[in-house]
Amino acid sequence: MTGGLPGPDPGARPHPDGRRNSQGARIDPAVEAEPEAQRAVLSATVKHEPGVLAAVSGLFSRRQFNIESLTVGPTEEENRARITLVIEEPEPGIEQAKKQLEKLIPVVSVTELETDATQRELALIKVSGEKPDQVQSVAEMYGGEAVDVSQETVTVEITGSRQKIEAAVDTFHRFEILEVVRTGTAALERGAEETR
Amino acid sequence: MTEQVPPTTQTKAEAQASDAEDAEAAAKQAVSTGAGSVVATLESAGVEHLFGVQGGAIMPVYDALYYSDLNHVTMAHEQGAAHAADAFGIVSGDPGVCLATSGPGATNLVTGIADASMDSDPLIALTGQVPTDFVGNDAFQETDTTGVTDPITKTNYFADDAETIGDVVGEAFAVADEGRQGPTLVDLPKNITQEETETNSGETTTPDTYNPPEEADEDIVEAATDALAAAEKPVILAGGGVIKGEATDELRAFAREYEIPVITTMPGIGAFPEDEELSLEVAGMHGTGYANMAVTHCDVLLGVGTRFDDRLTGGVDSFAPEAEVIHVDIDPAEISKNINADYPLIGDAGRVMDQLDDELDNRPDPADRYAEWREQVGTWKEEYPMDYATPDDEPLKPQFVVEVLDEATEDDTVVTTGVGQHQMWAFQFWTYTEPRTWVSSHGLGTMGYGLPAAIGARLAADDDQSVVCFEGDGSFLMTVQELSVAVRENLDITVAVLNNEYVGMVRQWQDGFFEGRRMASEYSWCPDFAKLAEAFGARGFTVADYDGVEDAVEAAVEYDGPAVIDFHIDPEENVFPMVPSGGKNGKFALQTDHLDQL
Ligand SMILES: Cc1ncc(C[n+]2csc(CCOP(=O)(O)OP(=O)(O)O)c2C)c(N)n1
Ligand SMILES: [Mg+2]
Numbered sequence: 001m002t003g004g005l006p007g008p009d010p011g012a013r014p015h016p017d018g019r020r021n022s023q024g025a026r027i028d029p030a031v032e033a034e035p036e037a038q039r040a041v042l043s044a045t046v047k048h049e050p051g052v053l054a055a056v057s058g059l060f061s062r063r064q065f066n067i068e069s070l071t072v073g074p075t076e077e078e079n080r081a082r083i084t085l086v087i088e089e090p091e092p093g094i095e096q097a098k099k100q101l102e103k104l105i106p107v108v109s110v111t112e113l114e115t116d117a118t119q120r121e122l123a124l125i126k127v128s129g130e131k132p133d134q135v136q137s138v139a140e141m142y143g144g145e146a147v148d149v150s151q152e153t154v155t156v157e158i159t160g161s162r163q164k165i166e167a168a169v170d171t172f173h174r175f176e177i178l179e180v181v182r183t184g185t186a187a188l189e190r191g192a193e194e195t196r
Numbered sequence: 197m198t199e200q201v202p203p204t205t206q207t208k209a210e211a212q213a214s215d216a217e218d219a220e221a222a223a224k225q226a227v228s229t230g231a232g233s234v235v236a237t238l239e240s241a242g243v244e245h246l247f248g249v250q251g252g253a254i255m256p257v258y259d260a261l262y263y264s265d266l267n268h269v270t271m272a273h274e275q276g277a278a279h280a281a282d283a284f285g286i287v288s289g290d291p292g293v294c295l296a297t298s299g300p301g302a303t304n305l306v307t308g309i310a311d312a313s314m315d316s317d318p319l320i321a322l323t324g325q326v327p328t329d330f331v332g333n334d335a336f337q338e339t340d341t342t343g344v345t346d347p348i349t350k351t352n353y354f355a356d357d358a359e360t361i362g363d364v365v366g367e368a369f370a371v372a373d374e375g376r377q378g379p380t381l382v383d384l385p386k387n388i389t390q391e392e393t394e395t396n397s398g399e400t401t402t403p404d405t406y407n408p409p410e411e412a413d414e415d416i417v418e419a420a421t422d423a424l425a426a427a428e429k430p431v432i433l434a435g436g437g438v439i440k441g442e443a444t445d446e447l448r449a450f451a452r453e454y455e456i457p458v459i460t461t462m463p464g465i466g467a468f469p470e471d472e473e474l475s476l477e478v479a480g481m482h483g484t485g486y487a488n489m490a491v492t493h494c495d496v497l498l499g500v501g502t503r504f505d506d507r508l509t510g511g512v513d514s515f516a517p518e519a520e521v522i523h524v525d526i527d528p529a530e531i532s533k534n535i536n537a538d539y540p541l542i543g544d545a546g547r548v549m550d551q552l553d554d555e556l557d558n559r560p561d562p563a564d565r566y567a568e569w570r571e572q573v574g575t576w577k578e579e580y581p582m583d584y585a586t587p588d589d590e591p592l593k594p595q596f597v598v599e600v601l602d603e604a605t606e607d608d609t610v611v612t613t614g615v616g617q618h619q620m621w622a623f624q625f626w627t628y629t630e631p632r633t634w635v636s637s638h639g640l641g642t643m644g645y646g647l648p649a650a651i652g653a654r655l656a657a658d659d660d661q662s663v664v665c666f667e668g669d670g671s672f673l674m675t676v677q678e679l680s681v682a683v684r685e686n687l688d689i690t691v692a693v694l695n696n697e698y699v700g701m702v703r704q705w706q707d708g709f710f711e712g713r714r715m716a717s718e719y720s721w722c723p724d725f726a727k728l729a730e731a732f733g734a735r736g737f738t739v740a741d742y743d744g745v746e747d748a749v750e751a752a753v754e755y756d757g758p759a760v761i762d763f764h765i766d767p768e769e770n771v772f773p774m775v776p777s778g779g780k781n782g783k784f785a786l787q788t789d790h791l792d793q794l
Contacts, residue, residue, distance in 0.1 A: 004787035005772045007485055007580040011793055015782050016493060018517030024504070025536035026517065047405075050354070055346055062347055092532060099529035105351035105371060108405050 023092045035090035039068070041113040041187050042098060043195050047106040048074060048081040055104055056083055065089060065097045069121075069184030080108065082195075086162075086185050109196050117195075119187040123165045126155045127175035135175055142168045153178060209263050230358035231260035231389035234322065234382075236397035237362040238266060241369045243293055245269060245284060245655050247277040249304075251297020252337060253324025256389035258295075269655070269685060271648065272677035274301050278308020279645050279675070280652035282317045282379075283635045287610060287656035289442070291318035291372040298324045299337030302383075303344065307642055309379045310348040314639025315463055316440055318377040320368050321345075327387035328356055341383045352381040358391035366398030373400075375408030376527040377440050408526055412541035412548045420498075420522040420539035421555040425562050427496035427520075429569040430456050433479070436463025436638075437501015437525060439631040443545035444468075447500060450549050454556065455563040457573050459487045461502050462623065465634040470627045476573065480508040481775045482620040485580025485784055488775065490573050491516055492782030498552075500524040501545045504534040505639065506778075514780040524548045580773070580786070582624060590741055591766035594618065594694045597745060598625040601664055601692060604749045609662040610635060610653045614646035614671025616701040618694035620771040622666040644674030647691060651678060654687045662753065665691045669722045670699040676728065682758035683733040690752045691760040693725050696767040704770045708791050729760035740764040 021027045021034055046052045053072055060067050068086040075082045087097055094112065101110045113119075124147070127135055135154045136146050144158035154175075158168045162185060169180060189195045234257055238246070246268045250258055261268055271277040274296040281292030296305050302323040312319040326335040342352045350371055355361045361384070368380040424430055438447050444467050451458045451474055458468040459479045468475050479487035491497065497519040502508070509515040515535060523530075523537035524545055531540040541548050556562070584595045598621050602609075611626060612635040613619040619636060628634050635653050637645040650665035657663060672693050682689055696703075697720040706714050726736030735755050737748040739762070752759035773784035776794060785791045 004585075004770070005485070005580070006583060007786050009793065010783040010785065010790050013489070013782060014493075015514075015780065016518045020513050020515060020517060020536070022512065023536055024509075024512050024515070024532065024534050026519075051342060051346070054343065058346055092536070096529065096533060099531075103527070103529050105403065105406060 023090070025092075035092065037066070037088050037090050038094065039086065039088050040094045041117060041119060041185065042085040042087065042101065042110060043113055043187060044083045044085065044101055044110045045075065045108045045196065046081050046083055047108065048079050049106060052081070052106045053083070055106065056085075056101065059100055059104065060085070060087075060097070063096070063100060065093060071184040071186050073186075084184070084186050111196055113187050113189060113195065114193075117187045117189050119161055119185050120159055121162055121165050121185050122157065122159045122183045123169065124155055124157055124181045125169060125172050125177060126153050126179040127172055127177050129153045131175060135172075138171055138175075142171075144168070207263055207265055208261075228392060228395045229256060229260065229389060230355075230361045230384075230391050230393055231256040233358070233362035233393065233396040233398065234365050234384065234389065235260040235264050235266065236395050237365040237369070237400075238293060239264065240397045241366065241400045242290065246293045246295055247271050247280040247284070247652065248295030249274050249277060249297070249301060251301045251324060253298035253326055253386045254295055254301065254322070254384070255324070256386060257322065257324065257384060269651070269681065271651075272680055273675065274304030275307050275644070276648035276651070276675055276678040276681070278305045278319070278321065279311065279642070279648035280678075282308055282312045282319050283612060283649035283652035284656045285312070285318040285377070286635050287632050287653045289318070289632070291320050291369055291377075292652060293320050293322065295322045296324070297337065298326055298341065299339045302339055302341040306344060306348070307640075309345055309381065311637050311640040311642045311645065312379040313348040313350075315637070316377050316436060317379070318372045319379040320372050321379065321381040322365070323381060323383050324389075325354075325383045325385040328385045329387070331385065341381070345381050348379065349381050350378040352383065354383045354385075355388055356385065358388045358393040359396060361388060362396035362398030364398065366400045367403060370400040370402045371406060374402050375406070376437070409528070409543045410547055412524070412543040412551060414551075416539055416541055417548070417551045417555055420541060421552060421559065423496050423520050423522065423539060424454075424498065424552070424556060425559045427562070428565060429494045429572075430496040430498065430566060431476075431490050431494040432456050432458045433461065433491065433497055433499040433502055434458055434464040434467040435461045435500060435502025437545055438464055438467040441501055441526065441545035443500070443549055444631045446546040446549035446553070450553050453553070453563070454561070455566055455570060456498070457490055457570060459483075459491055461505070461508050462636065462638045464502065465623055466628045466631040469629040471629055476577075478623060479781065481510070481777070482624065482771050482773065483775075484582060484624070485773050485786065486573060486576035488773065488781040488784050489576045489580070492780070493572075494519045496520050496522065498522045498524070499535075500549065501526070503530045506534070509535065510775045510781045511778045514782070592740065592742060592745070592763060594621045594696070594763070594765040594769055595625045596742070597692060597694060597763050597765065598622055598666070600745050600749050601690070602626045604746075604753050605662045605664060608633060609664055610657050612636065612646045612649040612653055612663070612665045614667040614674075615641045615643045616668040616671055616699060617696070617704065617769070617771045618666050618668040618671070618700070621694065624771075643668075643671040646671060647675050647682075648678045650689045650691070651682055651685075651687060654689055663689045665689060667691060667693050668700060669693060669695040669697060669719050669725070672725065673722060679729060679732040679734055679758060679760070686757050688756050689758045691729075691758065693760065693762045694765050695722070695725065695762050696765050696769065697722065698767055700767070700769075701771070707770075708788065709776075725760055725762035729758075735759040737761040738764070
């Protein structure tokens with residue numbers, strides 16, 4: 001190898017002590033402060049047109065944002081759909097996710113919902129049909145009901161918060177769960193507050 | 197052979213008609229189709245040049261071009277079309293337009309679109325698509341073009357309605373141009389462009405949901421100004437956004453008034469004149485020692501229109517580790533993406549610079565406070581000069597070649613480059629003083645960018661501006677076929693191949709980080725580039741001696757058409773300074789053995 005330029009060695013040069021964390025924020029060199037992941041519910045109003053869902057899910061996968069769930073459906077406005085995303089990220093990541101979402105041209109607006117927002121998920125749980133009565137009473141315990149019954153199976157529908165669904169799924173394990181399907185979280189702000 | 201007809205006087209249809217002495221054909225109007233609306237929209241948007249390659253699914257659009265005054269430049273390869281359009285956008289400031297057919301035509305554009313996306317270059321790509329009835333059936337030359345290009349466009353469109361096709365193209369044009377610039381794409385199914393419909397010349401307007409910010413939050417402007425007023429060691433970091441946002445004047449005025457040293461990113465080259473004392477040139481992996489010292493030791497860093505790319509920052513942990521960061525950007529998503537912004541100023545670069553200026557004007561002039569810092573920076577300039585050793589004997593040093601070409605051309609000369617060592621020497625040893633004179637592939641690092649970019653730059657530049665293209669042997673070989681276009685169009689371009697018979701940047705890394713195992717990096721098998729140039733119909737020169745450099749440069753620059761000089765340079769020459777990937781900017785290597793110390 002040839003070439004090179006004059007000047008003091010790297011070792012002979014002063015260097016400041018400061019440091020930044022992986023988010024590029026300056027930190028006290030003495031402390032190791034990496035922000036922890038949090039759960040956030042984002043609601044995006046989007047133009048109801050082909051390709052939007054692909055654009056949103058593509059964005060989240062290529063930027064490595066952790067998605068817990070993603071739901072989409074029409075809204076009160078024609079030509080508008082709402083996508084509800086539940087993500088798990090450290091604070092700067094949540095901000096990034098919101099801003100990247102907002103940048104997509106067919107995305108009209110994005111909000112991060114308050115933690116007390118109304119959040120609901122629906123699950124269909126298909127269990128063995130050996131004890132239909134017991135299945136029915138457990139379903140009622142969770143405010144759900146049997147929606148399909150056959151010789152071999154009972155399918156119940158449960159609606160509620162993610163925690164409630166998880167508890168229900170846990171409980172139904174005693175009846176031998178055959179299949180589960182969950183919609184992911186849909187959410188709206190409480191009271192008069194709009195989910196824009 | 198037919199004569200080259202200036203596009204503004206006669207359409208191709210008229211020209212052919214008079215050739216054939218068939219007045220009827222000239223009188224015949226194009227049937228009004230979706231494709232006609234596409235072309236009408238481009239015309240009303242002010243487009244003059246298009247770069248593309250014909251093919252089945254895009255034929256209706258070309259047929260509409262037949263009746264148009266637009267100058268279509270047929271390229272040898274669609275990648276060349278995309279790079280030419282991209283460079284046209286960089287030099288002119290207005291979106292460049294490229295066209296391709298469906299399938300392989302569209303996929304050949306992909307590299308160029310990705311390049312434009314990484315560098316925020318204004319570009320629109322128009323791609324043919326199979327008829328809508330065939331879409332989804334894996335039809336001949338069907339590719340899911342909007343799917344493929346979704347991650348590399350600002351947005352893209354599938355035009356499935358002939359009546360609104362003009363509006364879609366108009367919107368694509370406006371979105372590429374406004375806010376943070378970037379590429380857009382419109383996929384044009386053949387049945388839609390062929391469909392008879394009233395000509396709809398679409399308006400170049402962005403959708404109502406697209407509203408780029410203009411002025412930054414006043415409170416944050418005030419707080420940022422406080423930080424600047426209290427600073428002892430401020431620097432300005434000017435990114436490509438300064439040039440793209442037409443904020444060069446504001447930035448220069450601000451730096452000069454308060455006497456703040458200016459560093460640029462690579463895309464920011466030309467934002468501040470490199471021959472001014474305040475200029476520290478470029479920071480980052482191959483930036484100057486003084487710029488890297490300044491960015492490491494500053495206490496306030498005013499970044500304007502930069503995305504703090506990793507080739508600039510090196511390891512994030514050691515980037516400007518003591519500095520409060522003021523970040524001006526039109527794209528909110530760039531704020532605190534890589535480097536946390538203590539003062540996020542979201543808005544148009546020029547407007548925000550004015551806001552800062554107004555605010556700082558109300559404080560005691562800080563220029564004197566910064567005097568000691570400027571002196572320190574001056575010391576670094578003396579300590580870390582860009583003085584390469586020029587031996588009396590060959591092999592030629594590439595840095596010398598760059599300097600001779602700079603000397604031989606005017607200040608407003610546009611330089612385009614390929615990717616590799618030659619690209620680094622081309623910015624390190626050329627003195628840039630004007631915006632839109634440095635045209636390179638930064639974020640994507642696309643080998644082969646230089647020559648097609650020179651074609652686009654040539655058409656965008658003023659007639660009296662020179663265009664010089666620096667290429668490496670490896671990079672040149674990737675798009676060399678575009679020389680045929682430069683010859684056909686008689687474009688005045690000087691191509692300097694800094695031929696080291698290696699993919700030299702790779703060879704440098706192999707020597708530095710892979711114990712010299714030169715796997716697949718030796719390129720002595722390249723053709724004789726001077727002969728190749730002559731075969732294309734360009735002028736070709738070969739230079740291996742110091743004595744020959746000036747004459748060849750003079751002859752090539754004088755020659756009114758494309759000329760290629762194959763400079764046989766020192767194959768072992770390396771690019772320094774160098775901050776290894778993820779390293780500390782302040783610990784740049786000046787010699788190979790410094791790399792071991794890092
Ligand atoms: C399309 C593409 N392929 C591969 C690379 C990886 N790469 C980066 S620099 C380089 C060497 C380029 O060689 P050359 O054009 O001869 O330039 P030099 O470094 O020798 O000046 C290579 C292979 C790239 N940047 N782009
Ligand atoms: Mg080379």
